[in-house]
Amino acid sequence: MLKSFLRMGTYQILFLDSISDYAAVNETVKLSKKYDKKSSGFINAILRNEIRAKETIMDITEEDSVKYLSIKYSYNSWIIKNWIDKFGQEFC
Structure with missing residues (x-):
């Protein structure tokens, strides 16, 4: 499940212009809490780091x-x- 949440959040951050980055992180973390509360902090950290490195990733x-x-x-x-x-x- 963890990989699925990270893939979903990453796709939203990198490719969907209609969804703001903070909303993608927030909704992905909120959804992950329904299935595994322990991983939500990790998912939040990874996705926030992706936002910071977005320009490098998309170069x-x-x-x-x-x-x-x-x-x-x-x-x-x-x-x-x-x-x-x-x-x-x-x-x-």
Whole structure:
């Protein structure tokens, strides 16, 4: 369960612009308390550290852009590569 909560919170912090960072942390911690009260402090600490390091984590090079777009939009890497080849990096 711990990994699932961390994945959910991390995805919200890094990829969902419509959810503020503090709300992502708060809701993830609140949900984790329903299942395991002991891990809520750990989850809170990890997610808050991710917020502080967000710029470093999201510093993506040209080579990583396929992987980033693949994760963000849940498409296979080969589809993203195909679209970049057809439409260009700026369009994607």
